[in-house]
Amino acid sequence: MRTRTTALTLLVAGSLLAASGCAQSDDTDDGQADGPARPRTVTAVSGCGKGSWTDPADLDPDRAPARCAPGTPAPRPLPEKRRLTIATGTLSAEYVAPLQVAVEKGEFKKEGLDVELKVLPTPDALPLLAKGDVDAQWAAPEAAVMNGITSGFDIRWTAGNFSPDRRSKSGLWVRLKKDESAARVPMAGRKLGTMIGKGSVIAYPMNKALKKHGGGLDEIRFQQLGSADVLTALQNGGTDAAWLLDPVWRKVDGDRRYAFLGGQPRGEPLGGLLFGPNLLKKDPDAGVALLRAYIRTVNTYFAGDYKADRTFARDLAKLLKTDEEVLLSTPSLRMDWEIRAGTTDRLQDAYRAAGVSEGEKVPEARTVDRSLYEEAVGHQ
CATH class of the missing domain: 3.40.190.10 (Periplasmic binding protein-like II)
Known part of the structure; x- marks a missing residue:
């Protein structure tokens, strides 16, 4: 990648x-x-x-x-x-x-x-x-x-x-492993599915979110996926995390198996x-x-x-x-x-x-x- x-x-x-x-x-x-x-x-x-x-x-x-x-x-x-x-x-x-x-x-x-x-x-x-x-x-x-x-x-x-908007959860979502909580998700070494490459502006908020959870752009594995495949891969375990855009994130919002780690900075x-x-x-x-x-x-x-x-x-x-x-x-x-x-x-x-x-x-x-x-x- x-x-x-x-x-x-x-x-x-x-x-x-x-x-x-x-x-x-x-x-x-x-x-x-x-x-x-x-x-x-x-x-x-x-x-x-x-x-x-x-x-x-x-x-x-x-x-x-x-x-x-x-x-x-x-x-x-x-x-x-x-x-x-x-x-x-x-x-x-x-x-x-x-x-x-x-x-x-x-x-x-x-x-x-x-x-x-x-x-x-x-x-x-x-x-x-x-x-x-x-x-x-x-x-x-x-x-x-x-x-x-x-x-x-x-x-x-x-x-x-x-x-x-402050209510938006467009951004980085992760599938939680057993006994993990949204407060701290070890991200180093995990696989990230995204249709957005490393050269996109999304690299900035993505790197910021990853660092809060023990990772960084240089510590994860990128998996390039089509727009229709990102959510499916996250849900079936094909990838550990994904950058979900509007309105796709609504499909996992409220599901305790997933955690929102952060999105584009407000303002x-x-x-x-x-x-x-x-x-x-x-x-x-x-x-x-x-x-x-x-x-x-x-x-x-x-x-x-x-x-x-x-x-x-x-x-x-x-x-x-x-x-x-x-x-x-x-x-x-x-x-x-x-x-x-x-x-x-x-x-x-x-x-x-x-x-x-x-x-x-x-x-x-x-x-x-x-x-x-x-x-x-x-x-x-």
Whole structure:
């Protein structure tokens, strides 16, 4: 498993490096090389007051996420219409819902943006993002992204997506042996079934949970399984533990034979929008407009417990092509466009522990750009 994951990470990094060469050539042709970005004027935004920004260093899991008033920040249509492509690994997952709703409700169009959501696996989309063939990616700063940035091209994490509700138990579950309790489960040497590789952002919370129980990413055996096989393997003893996503964990919740060891940290998004050179340098106005529409969608439709509105939940289930009862079986996600300080450092520590990252740690200044979403809400 380690060999396959490392090989995939290196393969993606190699593809990204090649794409980087193309992107740099394109930037040179445009006369917009890697010089300093032009200064941007940030002004106050009506409806986005003090609560529209929080200190990135605040890691309190109960921190209230940033919010503006519904319908804000108001649209500021671009002088000329732009066509943008956002790559995403799926259109059916709940965490993609704000993008889906922004398209459905015309929030992007209000900004003068014609947005296409294109389904592409992360390894395929990253080289296209680096080259400028796609404008943004709804993904996460995974090991392949960090390795690509190390290779020298422009990709930045520019907006968060969500963190789990305190009632959520999406995460690491273990089948208890005789006389074991959930308080302390020796994890070293056990087999972990997952469809998520070591290079995923989930390595960070997984490593954190394992260490609480006498293990770590370097002390367990990974077993790659398909999404439909993870729960079955845990239940029939084919694997000792598994990372169960929404709503699969509901199948074992309350069963004393299983214990929940931990999931994604509350209050800390681990993914969202990644921008490439198109929106970072060539057309940052379009980048701000895209984020403004995304943030407005969150404030209008996902500000709180959005599943409590049964009409909206029904419409959302149709949009995501999922069963309404399945959607309602898990708590609402806590949508959050902000990025916490140090998240990419903690992710890289986990990638090193998993053996899928090499070289010096990439500093946050090269992995994260908060300036565009700050501009969208008028934070100076």
